[in-house]
Amino acid sequence: MIGAPNGKVRRVQTGPALSHEHAHGRSLSVIEREAHGCQRCDLYRNATQLVFGEGPPDARLVLVGEQPGDKEDVAGRPFVGPAGTVLTECLGEAGIERADCYLTNAVKHFKYEQRGKRRLHSRPNAGEIQRCAWWLGAELEHIHPHVVVALGATAARTLLGPGVKVRTDRGKAIDLGLGFWILVTIHPSYLLRIRGRESAERERSDFISDLKVALELQRA
Ligand code: URA
DSSP: OEEOTTSOEEOOOOOTTTSSOOOTTOOHHHHHHHHTTOOSSGGGGTSSSOOOOBSOTTOSEEEEESOOOHHHHHHTSTTOSHHHHHHHHHHHHTTOOGGGSEEEESSOSOOEEEETTEEEEOOOOHHHHHHHHHHHHHHHHHHOOSEEEEESHHHHHHHHOTTOOHHHHTTOOEEOSSSSEEEEEOOHHHHHHOOSHHHHHHHHHHHHHHHHHHHHHHHO
16 A cells, blocks of 8 residues: 555555465575576577576565666676666665665566667566566565565566556555565666756655665664
């Protein structure tokens, strides 16, 4: 449920990652091994490798991005490129240690368009998100976090269904009755695209405020 500004509570759906059981008693390392052979959609064909989540398996805070980028695809680790650098800085400014968090993505293979030598990020479609949500669901069942932060629209929809809106729903504590809070915010790569110093600083500060809400929730 999301508290709307008019004081009313709006119901959001449970997204594909949370709508049924995934792990069926298998350990996280077994699930990770299985994920590396994933052919649930076609994205495995062009990606270098699957990028599974990373961090303490008992983390209180889980951060969910969209999909690995170019750097993550090569390194095999989430958030090691430019968006990861901004994310790490903003987490630090919010008082959160990146090493204490479990970082993962809604979609686990890099989807891109080849333009000459460059590989340009391409948004995963609804079918790819739906199929890949299986792995995120399994990760969350194992970690039992206190708070899950959805970074951007793809992660938000994977957790909360198509009705969620990043602009209006960000920064609010959402309770689906699953034993953890969900908090939606922007994707850190958005901060890299903003032109104009003033708006860049404002957006960065709003992002840090959202992360501070997550920190408070995971302490509660
Ligand atoms: N963007 C994401 O959403 N995830 C990553 O791992 C890197 C960039």
